[in-house]
Amino acid sequence: MTGLPAIPDTYxxxxxxxxxxxxxxxxxxxxxxxxxxxxKPPWTTEWE
Incomplete structure (x- = not known):
């Protein structure tokens, strides 16, 4: 499970x-x- 980084002015x-x-x-x-x-979405580091 991955997400996009919330980079300002990019995403x-x-x-x-x-x-x-x-x-x-x-x-x-x-x-x-x-x-x-x-x-990574919050609280999912150890979920995988």
Whole structure:
């Protein structure tokens, strides 16, 4: 089971990434966001 990496402006349009950033910045208390660019879907590393 594999997925496409969410590379900005390749598989994910830059406009979508910008909207995500704007939405996150409206939440008080958030000081760090990690963006996973791996090709594996979350929680499937040991599933295979």
């Amino acid at each position: 994910t349009p830059q406009e979508v990434v910008d909207k995500m950033v704007e939405a996150v910045l409206t939440v008080p208390g958030i000081f760090r966001v990690l963006y996973d660019l791996t090709a």
